[in-house]
Amino acid sequence: MTADTIAATASPRSNTRAGANDNRNPGMSLRPEMFLAHAVNRSAAERRAASLVARRSVKKAWQAAWLVNAIRCIDLTTLSGDDTAERVRRLCAKARRPLAPHIVEGLGIAEMGVTTGAVCVYPTMVPHAVRALKGSRIPVASVATGFPAGLMPLPLRLEEIRYAVGEGADEIDIVITREHVLNGNWTALYDEVAAMREACGQAHLKAILATGDLKTLRNVYSASMVAMQAGADFIKTSTGKEGVNATLPVGLVMARALRDYGEATGHRIGFKPAGGMRTAKDALNWQFLMKEELGIDWLSPHLFRLGASSMLADIERQLDHFVTGRYAASSRHAIA
Numbered sequence: 001m002t003a004d005t006i007a008a009t010a011s012p013r014s015n016t017r018a019g020a021n022d023n024r025n026p027g028m029s030l031r032p033e034m035f036l037a038h039a040v041n042r043s044a045a046e047r048r049a050a051s052l053v054a055r056r057s058v059k060k061a062w063q064a065a066w067l068v069n070a071i072r073c074i075d076l077t078t079l080s081g082d083d084t085a086e087r088v089r090r091l092c093a094k095a096r097r098p099l100a101p102h103i104v105e106g107l108g109i110a111e112m113g114v115t116t117g118a119v120c121v122y123p124t125m126v127p128h129a130v131r132a133l134k135g136s137r138i139p140v141a142s143v144a145t146g147f148p149a150g151l152m153p154l155p156l157r158l159e160e161i162r163y164a165v166g167e168g169a170d171e172i173d174i175v176i177t178r179e180h181v182l183n184g185n186w187t188a189l190y191d192e193v194a195a196m197r198e199a200c201g202q203a204h205l206k207a208i209l210a211t212g213d214l215k216t217l218r219n220v221y222s223a224s225m226v227a228m229q230a231g232a233d234f235i236k237t238s239t240g241k242e243g244v245n246a247t248l249p250v251g252l253v254m255a256r257a258l259r260d261y262g263e264a265t266g267h268r269i270g271f272k273p274a275g276g277m278r279t280a281k282d283a284l285n286w287q288f289l290m291k292e293e294l295g296i297d298w299l300s301p302h303l304f305r306l307g308a309s310s311m312l313a314d315i316e317r318q319l320d321h322f323v324t325g326r327y328a329a330s331s332r333h334a335i336a
Contacts, residue, residue, distance in 0.1 A: 024204070025267045027197065027231030030190040034264065035225040040217040040253055049248035052292055053285045063284070064107060064322045067315045068114060069299055070283035071098050074306045075141060075272065077120040079240075085128040088121055092132035095119045099316055106323030116312070117301035118171060122147075123164040130168035141171035141206070145196060148210075148239035150175035154192060161199040172196075173206045175239060178213045181223045189223065193230035206234035206272055206305075209254075212244035217253045224257035234270035240307065245275025248289060255293040271298065274307025280318040283311055 058066050076095045078087055095116040104110050119129050120141040129140045142164035146152035152160075161172050174196045180189035197205050207227040211220050224235050235254055238245035251273050262268050271294075273286055286306060290298040298304050320328045 023267070025228065025231055025233055025265075025269055027194065028229050028265065030187060030226070030229055032186055034229070034260070035222040035257075038218070038221055038225075038260075040221055042217050042249070045217060045249040045252050049252045049289070052252075052289050053248065056288045056292070058284065060322070064319055066284055066287055067280055067319055068107065068109065068112075070280075070287060070306060070315060071114055071312065072117060073299070073301045073304050074098075074116045074308065074312055075118045075120045075274075076116045076312065077307060077309045078125070079120070079122060079143060079147075083122060083125055085125070088119075088125045088128040089132045091121075092119055092129055092138075094312075095133070095138050096136055098312060099319065103316065103319050103323050107319065117305050120171075120173060120307070123160060123167065123169070126164055126167040126169050139170035140168060141173055142167075142169040143173045143175075143239075145174040147173070147175055147208075148241040150177055150210075154195065158195060158199045161196060165199075165201055165203045169203055171204045171206060172200050173208055173236065175208045175210060176223065176227065178210055181209075181214050181219050186222070186226050189226050190230045193227050193232060197231035204233040205231065206236050206270070207232040208236045208239055208274075210239055210242055211237045211246075211250045211254075212242035217249065220250055220253050221257050224254050225261060228257070228261045228269050232269065234272050234305070236272040236274055236305075236307065238273075238275040238307075240275030242275065246273035246277060246286075246307075248285065251286065251289055252293065255289065259294060268297070268303060270303045270305065272305040272307055277306065277308035278310045278314065280311070280315045282308070283315055 076091055078091050098114065098116050115136065115138050118139040118141045119133060120143065121129050123142050123144060126140055126142050133140060144160045144164050145157035164172060176189060177192060193207055209220065209223045214220050214223060227235050237250055254271060258269050258271055283306060287299055290304055317328055
């Protein structure tokens with residue numbers, strides 16, 4: 001296998017640090033007519049999502065290529081209460097070199113310089129990540145706004161954003177107030193996300209909808225649309241802390257919202273599923289969904305991220321098998 005197969009699969013754009021994309025979503029005034037009349041058929045969404053993964057498969061070299069592309073789109077994350085500077089440094093080292101040298105050599109991709117899409121940490125860990133990633137093109141992302149519940153007073157959530165940006169974060173993963181969605185208070189949700197976008201400045205805003213808490217797919221579509229109208233650069237399924245996190249039917253509904261917003265405004269917004277994804281097969285399935293629903297451009301890290309650090313270990317294990325013909329123990333491919 002050569003790098004040609006991977007290059008043919010990978011989107012032409014390489015990783016870019018946040019703020020480098022000149023075509024950011026400027027947002028718009030709140031327009032409820034874009035979502036209030038939009039019905040979502042759950043059964044149809046579930047059937048469509050199931051059909052996407054049932055009728056699409058890739059084998060051998062092409063599967064390896066899709067898995068390498070998934071690595072480019074992973075937000076490698078540590079969000080534990082016992083995070084330390086040393087853990088963040090190890091995570092950043094893995095982000096710089098996500099594959100073992102013998103796998104890179106076997107795939108013939110040394111010149112591609114494959115890295116993960118970003119490293120995501122808590123605000124206090126941002127300076128450690130910035131130092132560890134200096135000289136790379138890997139963005140530093142930070143959760144903020146009272147992650148994961150988002151129930152701090154709004155002024156404190158905005159200050160947390162400013163703190164993380166001031167420490168060097170390129171991207172901010174914010175959490176919305178779920179109550180606004182459940183009560184249909186779209187003005188409050190819009191104002192909240194718009195204020196968070198302003199606090200981000202040049203840093204890109206990824207709006208976490210916590211879809212497992214939103215009860216209905218119609219709420220998922222509406223919350224997606226409001227977040228984009230308020231200026232979100234990405235919409236993201238979950239914190240990873242909810243009882244139900246990223247599912248393909250939810251991803252399908254959010255992808256349709258992305259498509260509808262793009263058709264109405266001409267702006268392409270990124271998408272990030274997060275939580276509940278652990279295997280290389282999951283990485284393939286989410287990429288299949290994005291390609292089928294939105295096209296090849298959404299297989300690039302500037303428009304698509306995977307919030308699933310544990311997934312990287314299984315991807316590396318599968319690529320090791322492709323190169324050597326043997327499965328290595330999972331411990332051989334630890335994240336950090």
